[in-house]
Amino acid sequence: MLKLNNVEVIYDGVILVLRGISIEVEVGSITTVLGANGAGKSTTLKAISGQLKAERGEVTRGTVEFEGARIDHLQAHEAVQMGIVQVFEGRRVFEHLTGEENLIAGGHIVSTPVMKRNMELVYEYFPRLYERREVQAGYLSGGEQQMLAIGRALMSDPKLVMLDEPSLGLAPMIIEEIFGIITKLNEQEKTTFLVVEQNATLALNLAKYGYVMENGAIVLEGNAAALKENADIKEFYLGISSGEKKSFRDVKTYRRRKRWLG
Amino acid sequence: MEWQFFVELVTNGMLTGLMYALVAVGFVLIYKSTDAINFAQGEFCMIAAIVVAGAIKLYGFPVWVAIGTGLLFMLVFNWGLERVVLRPMIGRPVVAIIMATIGLALMFRGLGPLVFGAETRPIPLPIPDQPIIWGPFFMAPIDVLGAVISIGFMAVFGWFFMKSRKGVAMRAVADSHQVSMAMGINVERYFVLAWMLAGFVALLGGLVWGSAIGVDTQLAALGLKVFPVVILGGLDSIVGVIVGGIIVGVVEAISAGYIDPFVGGGTKDFTPYVLMILVLMVRPYGIFGKPIIERI
Numbered sequence: 001m002l003k004l005n006n007v008e009v010i011y012d013g014v015i016l017v018l019r020g021i022s023i024e025v026e027v028g029s030i031t032t033v034l035g036a037n038g039a040g041k042s043t044t045l046k047a048i049s050g051q052l053k054a055e056r057g058e059v060t061r062g063t064v065e066f067e068g069a070r071i072d073h074l075q076a077h078e079a080v081q082m083g084i085v086q087v088f089e090g091r092r093v094f095e096h097l098t099g100e101e102n103l104i105a106g107g108h109i110v111s112t113p114v115m116k117r118n119m120e121l122v123y124e125y126f127p128r129l130y131e132r133r134e135v136q137a138g139y140l141s142g143g144e145q146q147m148l149a150i151g152r153a154l155m156s157d158p159k160l161v162m163l164d165e166p167s168l169g170l171a172p173m174i175i176e177e178i179f180g181i182i183t184k185l186n187e188q189e190k191t192t193f194l195v196v197e198q199n200a201t202l203a204l205n206l207a208k209y210g211y212v213m214e215n216g217a218i219v220l221e222g223n224a225a226a227l228k229e230n231a232d233i234k235e236f237y238l239g240i241s242s243g244e245k246k247s248f249r250d251v252k253t254y255r256r257r258k259r260w261l262g
Numbered sequence: 263m264e265w266q267f268f269v270e271l272v273t274n275g276m277l278t279g280l281m282y283a284l285v286a287v288g289f290v291l292i293y294k295s296t297d298a299i300n301f302a303q304g305e306f307c308m309i310a311a312i313v314v315a316g317a318i319k320l321y322g323f324p325v326w327v328a329i330g331t332g333l334l335f336m337l338v339f340n341w342g343l344e345r346v347v348l349r350p351m352i353g354r355p356v357v358a359i360i361m362a363t364i365g366l367a368l369m370f371r372g373l374g375p376l377v378f379g380a381e382t383r384p385i386p387l388p389i390p391d392q393p394i395i396w397g398p399f400f401m402a403p404i405d406v407l408g409a410v411i412s413i414g415f416m417a418v419f420g421w422f423f424m425k426s427r428k429g430v431a432m433r434a435v436a437d438s439h440q441v442s443m444a445m446g447i448n449v450e451r452y453f454v455l456a457w458m459l460a461g462f463v464a465l466l467g468g469l470v471w472g473s474a475i476g477v478d479t480q481l482a483a484l485g486l487k488v489f490p491v492v493i494l495g496g497l498d499s500i501v502g503v504i505v506g507g508i509i510v511g512v513v514e515a516i517s518a519g520y521i522d523p524f525v526g527g528g529t530k531d532f533t534p535y536v537l538m539i540l541v542l543m544v545r546p547y548g549i550f551g552k553p554i555i556e557r558i
C-alpha cells in the first residue's frame with residue numbers, strides 16, 4: 001500500500017534529517033516506527049502526508065509511493081484526498097471548536113451523508129466523544145483530545161491513518177483504552193495504521209511489523225514478535241535485559257560508545 | 263422633554279452603531295480566518311463607494327446597476343489582492359501582513375482621488391428624505407436602512423459561520439492552518455473566500471455610509487473610527503461586533519448630546535477610545551473575544 005524507497009529529507013535546504021529510509025506498510029496492517037527523540041519519526045510521517053512544505057522541508061531523494069502512485073510532492077490536502085491522514089504529535093485538536101465541530105472539519109472532503117455516517121461510527125467507537133461533543137475541544141482532557149484527534153482523522157474515510165506518538169503524556173489506563181480501540185478499528189473497519197512511538201512495549205504489542213529508527217536511518221526491522229525478542233531492543237527500548245530501566249540518555253551514550261569502539 | 267431627548271440619542275446611537283458594526287465585521291472576517299488585522303477595511307469601503315458613486319455620476323448607470331458593478335468590482339479586487347499581495351505572505355509573521363495592509367491602505371487613500379477625482383459625490387439610494395417619526399423615535403431613513411442591512415448581514419453570516427460546514431472549516435482554518443491542511447481543507451481557498459467576503463461587506467458599508475455622509479476619501483477614516491468597536495467586541499466575535507457597535511454608537515450620541523454643549527463640542531470623537539482603553543484594562547480580549555486556552 002505504502003512504500004518509502006530510500007527517502008532523504010532536507011529542511012531549510014541544508015539540514016539533512018532523513019538519510020535514505022525505506023519503509024513498507026501493507027494493506028490492513030498495523031506497522032510501527034520506533035525511535036528516540038529527534039530520530040526523524042515525525043519527519044517520516046510528514047514526508048508521507050505532504051506536510052513538509054509547511055515547515056520548509058523537502059524530499060530530496062528517493063520516492064514515496066501510495067497504491068502505486070508517486071506522492072512525495074503532493075500538498076497536504078491532496079494527500080488527504082488520496083486517503084492518507086496524519087494525527088499529529090500532541091493531538092492538535094481545533095481548540096476553539098467543539099468536539100463535534102472538530103469531527104465536521106475532519107470530514108471536510110466527504111459528502112454530508114457520508115460525513116454524518118462517519119460521525120456515528122466515530123461516536124460508536126469513542127462513546128466518550130459523544131458525551132462531550134458540545135464541549136470546546138481545548139477544554140477536553142488529554143485522553144479525550146487524543147480520541148478526538150483519532151476520531152477526526154477517521155472522518156475522511158482514510159485508507160491509511162498515521163498516528164504520531166498517540167501515547168504521549170497519557171495515563172496507562174487511557175493508553176490501553178485507546179490502543180484497544182485502534183486494534184478494533186483495524187480488525188473491524190480494516191483501517192491500515194502506521195504508528196510512530198517511543199514506547200516500544202506498547203507499540204510492539206499493537207503492531208505486526210516494526211522499524212527502529214535512529215539518527216534519520218532505519219537500523220532494525222522485523223516482525224513485532226521478533227523485535228520484542230531482539231537483544232538490542234530489549235536493552236535499549238524495553239529496558240529488560242539489564243534488569244533496570246535505562247533512560248534514553250543512557251541508551252544514547254551507550255550507543256555512541258559502542259560505535260566509537262566498533 | 264428630557265427623556266425624549268435621551269431616547270432619541272439612544273435610538274440614533276444604536277442605528278449608527280449598527281452601521282459601524284457593518285464596517286467592523288470586515289475586520290473580524292479577516293482576523294478569524296487569517297489571524298491578521300486588515301487595516302485597509304475602511305479603504306475597501308471607500309473604494310466600493312467611489313466605484314458605485316462614480317458609475318452613477320460618470321457613466322450614468324442606474325443605482326442598482328451601479329451597485330452590481332461595485333459588487334463585482336470588490337469581489338474581483340479583493341480576490342486579486344489576496345492572490346498578488348497577501349498569499350505570498352502566508353506563513354510570514356502576522357506583523358508583516360498587518361504592515362502590508364497598512365501600506366495598502368495608504369496607497370488606496372492616495373490613489374482613490376487620482377483615479378476617481380477628489381469631489382464629494384452622492385449615492386442616491388431610492389429612500390425617502392424625510393425623517394421617520396414614530397412615537398418618540400425620530401430617525402433618518404438611511405440610518406434605519408443601514409441598521410437593517412447590518413442586522414441582515416450579521417444574521418446570514420452568523421448562520422454561515424456557526425452552522426454551515428464551510429463555516430466550520432473556516433473557523434478550523436482560523437484555529438490552525440497546518441492542522442486544517444491535514445484535514446484536506448484547502449486553506450488558500452478559504453483565505454480567498456474570507457477576503458472576498460470582506461470585499462462584499464465593504465460594499466455594504468460603503469453604500470450605507472456613502473449615502474449617509476457622501477462619497478470621498480473621508481470615508482476611509484471609517485476604518486479607524488470603528489476600531490474601538492472591534493476592540494470592544496473582541497476581534498473574533500460577530501455578536502461582539504454588534505454589541506460593540508451599539509455601545510460605541512450610543513456613547514458617541516450621548517457625549518455629543520450631553521457633554522458637547524458644555525465643552526463646545528468634539529467629545530464624541532474620542533469618548534469611544536476612552537471606553538476602549540478602559541475595557542481593555544479589564545478584559546484584554548474585548549467583551550466577547552475568545553481567550554487563549556491554556557491547559558496542558
Ligand SMILES: Nc1ncnc2c1ncn2[C@@H]1O[C@H](COP(=O)(O)OP(=O)(O)OP(=O)(O)O)[C@@H](O)[C@H]1O
Pocket residue numbers: 011012015017035036037038039040041042043044055056057089198
Ligand atoms: N522544521 C524543521 N526544521 C529544521 N529541522 C527540523 C525541523 N523539524 C525537525 N527537525 C529536525 O529533524 C530531526 C528529527 O525531527 P523529528 O521531529 O522528525 O523527530 P522525532 O523522531 O519525531 O522526535 P520526537 O520523538 O522528539 O518527536 C530533529 O533533529 C529536528 O531538530
Ligand SMILES: [Mg+2]
Pocket residue numbers: 041042043089164
Ligand atoms: Mg516526533
